[in-house]
Amino acid sequence: MWAELFSGLEMVLRPDTVAMTAAGLLLGIAVGSLPGFTTVMAMAVLLPISFFLDPLVGIPFLIGVYKGGIYGGSIPAILIGVPGTGASVATTYDGPALARKGKSKKALEMALYASVFGDTASSLLTILMIGPIALVAMRIGPPELAVVLAAAMAIIAVTASGPARKGILMLGLGCFVALVGQDPVHGVNRFTFDLFALQAGIDLLPLIIGLFAIPEILLAVEGKPKATPVARPEGESLTMAELRASGRTILRSTAIGAGIGAIPGVGQVVAAFMGYAAARRAARDPSTFGHGDLDGVAAPEAANNAVNGPTMVPLLTLGIPGDNVTAILLGAFVAQGLRPGPQLFATDAATIYALLFSMVIACILLLVLGRLTIPLFAKVVAIPRAYMVPLTLVFAVAGTYVYRSNPMDLVVLMGFGLFGYAARKMAFDVTPMVMGFLLIGPFEYAVSQTLSLSRGDLVGYVVAERPVTLILLALIAAGLAFIALRRRGPRTPVQT
Amino acid sequence: MPFKTFAKGLAAGLLAAVAATAALADYPEKPVTMIIPLGAGGSHDLNARVIASVLPTYLGQPVIVQLMPGSAGQIGTSAAAEAPADGYTILFTQNFIDQLQQHVAELPYDPNEAFVAVARTNFAAPSVIVRSDSEFATMDALLASAKADPGAMTFGHSGNWGAFMVPGAMMFNAAGTMPTLVPHKGGGPAMQALLAGDVDVSLAFDSVIASQGDAVRPLLTLDREAHYEGVPTAAEAGLEGLEDTSIMHRVVLVHRDTPPEALDKLRAAFVAMQEDKTYQKLLSSLGENAAFMGGAEYEPVRAAQGEAYGTLVRTLTGQ
Numbered sequence A: 001m002w003a004e005l006f007s008g009l010e011m012v013l014r015p016d017t018v019a020m021t022a023a024g025l026l027l028g029i030a031v032g033s034l035p036g037f038t039t040v041m042a043m044a045v046l047l048p049i050s051f052f053l054d055p056l057v058g059i060p061f062l063i064g065v066y067k068g069g070i071y072g073g074s075i076p077a078i079l080i081g082v083p084g085t086g087a088s089v090a091t092t093y094d095g096p097a098l099a100r101k102g103k104s105k106k107a108l109e110m111a112l113y114a115s116v117f118g119d120t121a122s123s124l125l126t127i128l129m130i131g132p133i134a135l136v137a138m139r140i141g142p143p144e145l146a147v148v149l150a151a152a153m154a155i156i157a158v159t160a161s162g163p164a165r166k167g168i169l170m171l172g173l174g175c176f177v178a179l180v181g182q183d184p185v186h187g188v189n190r191f192t193f194d195l196f197a198l199q200a201g202i203d204l205l206p207l208i209i210g211l212f213a214i215p216e217i218l219l220a221v222e223g224k225p226k227a228t229p230v231a232r233p234e235g236e237s238l239t240m241a242e243l244r245a246s247g248r249t250i251l252r253s254t255a256i257g258a259g260i261g262a263i264p265g266v267g268q269v270v271a272a273f274m275g276y277a278a279a280r281r282a283a284r285d286p287s288t289f290g291h292g293d294l295d296g297v298a299a300p301e302a303a304n305n306a307v308n309g310p311t312m313v314p315l316l317t318l319g320i321p322g323d324n325v326t327a328i329l330l331g332a333f334v335a336q337g338l339r340p341g342p343q344l345f346a347t348d349a350a351t352i353y354a355l356l357f358s359m360v361i362a363c364i365l366l367l368v369l370g371r372l373t374i375p376l377f378a379k380v381v382a383i384p385r386a387y388m389v390p391l392t393l394v395f396a397v398a399g400t401y402v403y404r405s406n407p408m409d410l411v412v413l414m415g416f417g418l419f420g421y422a423a424r425k426m427a428f429d430v431t432p433m434v435m436g437f438l439l440i441g442p443f444e445y446a447v448s449q450t451l452s453l454s455r456g457d458l459v460g461y462v463v464a465e466r467p468v469t470l471i472l473l474a475l476i477a478a479g480l481a482f483i484a485l486r487r488r489g490p491r492t493p494v495q496t
Numbered sequence B: 001m002p003f004k005t006f007a008k009g010l011a012a013g014l015l016a017a018v019a020a021t022a023a024l025a026d027y028p029e030k031p032v033t034m035i036i037p038l039g040a041g042g043s044h045d046l047n048a049r050v051i052a053s054v055l056p057t058y059l060g061q062p063v064i065v066q067l068m069p070g071s072a073g074q075i076g077t078s079a080a081a082e083a084p085a086d087g088y089t090i091l092f093t094q095n096f097i098d099q100l101q102q103h104v105a106e107l108p109y110d111p112n113e114a115f116v117a118v119a120r121t122n123f124a125a126p127s128v129i130v131r132s133d134s135e136f137a138t139m140d141a142l143l144a145s146a147k148a149d150p151g152a153m154t155f156g157h158s159g160n161w162g163a164f165m166v167p168g169a170m171m172f173n174a175a176g177t178m179p180t181l182v183p184h185k186g187g188g189p190a191m192q193a194l195l196a197g198d199v200d201v202s203l204a205f206d207s208v209i210a211s212q213g214d215a216v217r218p219l220l221t222l223d224r225e226a227h228y229e230g231v232p233t234a235a236e237a238g239l240e241g242l243e244d245t246s247i248m249h250r251v252v253l254v255h256r257d258t259p260p261e262a263l264d265k266l267r268a269a270f271v272a273m274q275e276d277k278t279y280q281k282l283l284s285s286l287g288e289n290a291a292f293m294g295g296a297e298y299e300p301v302r303a304a305q306g307e308a309y310g311t312l313v314r315t316l317t318g319q
Helices: A002-012 A015-032 A039-051 A055-079 A086-092 A095-100 A104-139 A142-159 A164-179 A204-222 A240-245 A247-261 A268-282 A294-306 A308-318 A324-335 A342-347 A349-382 A385-404 A408-425 A431-454 A458-465 A467-491 B002-024 B043-059 B071-082 B095-104 B139-148 B165-174 B187-196 B206-211 B260-273 B277-285 B295-317
Strands: B032-036 B063-067 B089-094 B115-124 B127-131 B154-157 B180-183 B201-204 B216-221 B248-255
Touching: A002 A055, A002 A349, A015 A039, A015 A055, A015 A349, A039 A055, A039 A324, A039 B043, A039 B063, A055 A086, A055 A095, A055 A104, A055 A294, A055 A308, A055 A324, A055 A349, A086 A095, A086 A204, A086 A268, A086 A294, A086 A431, A095 A104, A095 A294, A104 A240, A104 A247, A104 A294, A104 A308, A104 A349, A104 B187, A142 A164, A142 A268, A142 A431, A142 A467, A164 A431, A204 A385, A204 A408, A204 A431, A240 A247, A240 A294, A247 A268, A247 A294, A247 A308, A268 A294, A268 A431, A294 A308, A308 A324, A308 A342, A308 A349, A308 B187, A324 B043, A324 B277, A342 A349, A342 B206, A385 A408, A431 A458, A431 B180, A458 A467, B032 B043, B032 B071, B043 B063, B043 B089, B043 B115, B043 B248, B043 B260, B043 B277, B071 B089, B071 B095, B071 B248, B089 B095, B095 B248, B095 B295, B115 B260, B115 B295, B127 B139, B127 B187, B127 B206, B139 B216, B154 B165, B154 B187, B165 B180, B165 B201, B165 B295, B187 B201, B187 B216, B201 B206, B248 B260, B248 B295, B260 B295
Parallel strands: B032 B063, B032 B089, B154 B180, B154 B201
Antiparallel strands: B089 B248, B115 B248, B127 B201, B127 B216
16 A cells, blocks of 8 residues: 555656646636635536546646635635635634624635645545545445434534524424425425426525525625724734634544545535534633634634545545535546546556545645735725625625526525524524535435335334444434533532 | 508518528527536536537537536426527437426426437446345346345435436336335445445446446346347347337437527537547547437437336336
């Protein structure tokens, strides 16, 4: 393994690979920072370019687009509260609050450092642990996935800010909204009122831009303009002490993200929310979260990027893409005559390691390019609010429409915008709603698959053939009990 | 007022004539949009990227790929059906979306009235696969076991009414049995389920089978010609009539009311593209064949598919 590891490293340390990775990163940052232009779209459009390049140039180029895109998504999330991608939704909790406090530069730098650390650490972990991670991915079938998804929903509902019953209500609402449209298993129409436009269901992007960006705009319109121009509205750079103070958060989120990445079918959005929720629970003063806490930016950004390494494992070891991004990478591999899978690992492990190293190189380059571009982006906050608020609205609406050119999405955007505004006013956290929306579909699918597989004897099937499901169920029950106890702890009056 | 009526009529006639000549003039005068009713990154998207980078040379206008996924392909298809019939919107789809959805969903369009085939660019024929350590060494053994206890065998496919479920179900149906069908979200998860031992049998295309090395074993190929030595085709295994209906045809459709001149130019551009060296090279590196079939020739195949899928749906849903 070591010989292949080193020859892999040698294979990617060449100037044209580095140059094209950098080009991909810049393109990715540009596209990712525009709401509605997803990283996946950018990769799909740029994919043919890689057809005509050397494999070890073309694929790193796409990896650059991918990583740049994810980081780019956090830029509008921080500066204007419009999440560029699903993965950056959790960044809108504290990012815009920091920008309002005149700390946009600090927030952008924290996002960059946390992203780069989460990504690099998880990529290195993947290189060293590719075998074990592949084994874990293989053990996760429909019943196990159903249990993990149910647990994720429960955890988010009870760890959301505010009382648990509000969280559970919002979770249920999110689940309901996701049911609209054709059911994913049998194609039956649900809650569509015979409207064809609703048949495809409600998409994540209009939902999250509506829930997170529109309330932000409405609140900005409501607020009184402060006529105190500051000399440097973007604020100062992040200090070493501030970065060190968030060190624990970044490490914790990296571990959460890498763990979630090892389970196929969960993904970045969930990781970001989980990282954020864990950071808030661990904080000495959780009340600063949501009001401009640097940890609130570090946590989701480290977590969503740490997913990247392990998600590559099923692609590289089995040739099975876990999501759209890895599907496009698979296309790039295939067009180069490389078919990832056990066969390629046996014959050409060096190439696989080379590509994993190119992910690390992309991270290091992202650090450099991010540092160079942050001063430019940070200037956005200097734009007067009279222009910025309408511009944000334009971005939110245009971003929603370009995504898949569906006018219905604009109705959804505005509807959830008003709903999100009302929820904000009544102190309902919309996070559980997004999680319910995201996870109920895969959960339903996994349950339906499990029922097919069990052929009518669910308990017998799980007990006899699915030991991992039982272990997971026990672990999760213990975890939820622990959270419930901790939650009750501080509220009990101290007996003296 | 007769004069006013006359003037109105004249104006309307003139307008219509102008519009008609404009449409006929020099098609195509602007970029052509190619709608894909599927998501980014799938094999269909990859094929589309290849077409979009080569076709402009032969069409004389850029080709814009527009991904419109959702509702098992219905969203993109209905958008193409509603677009003006001027030849500037084409649909790159496959037979299971084109001809099967009409039997399982309430569609706002009739695929046969709305579209006519421009070309079948290529096809992909799946093979029936099991794990290498499976107890089934041959197709006969697999079918014998499926017939003995149909419910006990699990067939993992890539999604209901999709490119593996339909051929698999038709194949088992032709053999006189039906195992437990287990849907997965795409071919990747279906392959993983097979490898992990969650299901007994699945379907896959050649390039995917090759990448799995010794991990899987093909038992039957749903094509006219054998792909693997010693592995029979459906006809050789005594399963008749599956050739045109159980393989995935990648097809380009356009609105049926498109002016004939525009349709001819479109068809000609696809024919001309077949000779392109880059096109051939890209397709072969994707592991795709270039088995082209002209639009007019493909129309009867479409009709036959529509009928066969209707029969299959009625069998499976018990109607």
